[in-house]
Amino acid sequence: xxxxxxxxxxxxxxxxxxxxxxxxxxxxxxxxxxxxxxxxxxxxxxxxxxxxxxxxxxxxxxxxxxxxxxxxxxxxxxxxxxxxxxxxxxxxxxxxxxxxxxxxxxxxxxxxx
Amino acid sequence: xxxxxxxxxxxxxxxxxxxxxxxxxxxxxxxxxxxxxxxxxxxxxxxxxxxxxxxxxxxxxxxxxxxxxxxxxxxxxxxxxxxxxxxxxxxxxxxxxxxxxxxxxxxxxxxxxxx
Numbered sequence: 001x002x003x004x005x006x007x008x009x010x011x012x013x014x015x016x017x018x019x020x021x022x023x024x025x026x027x028x029x030x031x032x033x034x035x036x037x038x039x040x041x042x043x044x045x046x047x048x049x050x051x052x053x054x055x056x057x058x059x060x061x062x063x064x065x066x067x068x069x070x071x072x073x074x075x076x077x078x079x080x081x082x083x084x085x086x087x088x089x090x091x092x093x094x095x096x097x098x099x100x101x102x103x104x105x106x107x108x109x110x111x112x113x
Numbered sequence: 114x115x116x117x118x119x120x121x122x123x124x125x126x127x128x129x130x131x132x133x134x135x136x137x138x139x140x141x142x143x144x145x146x147x148x149x150x151x152x153x154x155x156x157x158x159x160x161x162x163x164x165x166x167x168x169x170x171x172x173x174x175x176x177x178x179x180x181x182x183x184x185x186x187x188x189x190x191x192x193x194x195x196x197x198x199x200x201x202x203x204x205x206x207x208x209x210x211x212x213x214x215x216x217x218x219x220x221x222x223x224x225x226x227x228x
Contacts, residue, residue, distance in 0.1 A: 035217075043224070044219065044222070045219035099144055105155045
């Protein structure tokens with residue numbers, strides 16, 4: 001079974017600075033999809049960024065980018081120019097070829113003004 | 114991506130009663146899932162809702178406690194039956210489309226408190 005590990009339960013960053021959230025996963029599949037979700041106190045899960053495993057190029061969405069290392073099974077999220085609205089719980093997720101989703105335990109991000 | 118409307122957003126219920134949570138999707142989805150989430154923790158999959166057939170439950174969850182219906186491709190319900198305080202949690206529904214690289218999208222969640 002696939003597992004997703006987020007080793008940082010809590011992180012903090014100064015406003016306007018950069019922070020990196022870590023994620024590793026374990027799988028025997030070659031084709032899969034990876035996601036980062038943000039969950040603010042409102043509870044709504046919001047997609048931040050996605051990465052297809054077959055793509056070598058790292059995905060980027062405005063201030064959010066990933067460092068995808070397929071051989072190392074690592075998928076970290078970098079948030080640049082952090083804003084107060086980035087404060088939330090962040091979940092790394094893996095979508096298997098069988099359409100099951102596996103979520104990490106989450107990283108709580110605090111943005112310090 | 115699709116939008117899921119989930120209701121109620123929160124409820125406080127007496128132990129021994131049942132609560133039905135509804136999720137309506139604005140487009141057809143191939144798969145729908147129900148999760149439970151304790152505040153500040155990750156999502157635990159309860160079951161996969163299958164259209165027109167019995168849901169597929171994960172270990173530790175049973176149909177008698179969490180009956181699920183999915184009469185069509187855009188609607189599903191989860192009932193939390195014979196509730197106890199241990200059932201207090203956030204319940205989330207989720208759906209995915211047929212295209213492999215698309216994300217899962219989520220309802221707004223239901224915060225359930227059992228007293």
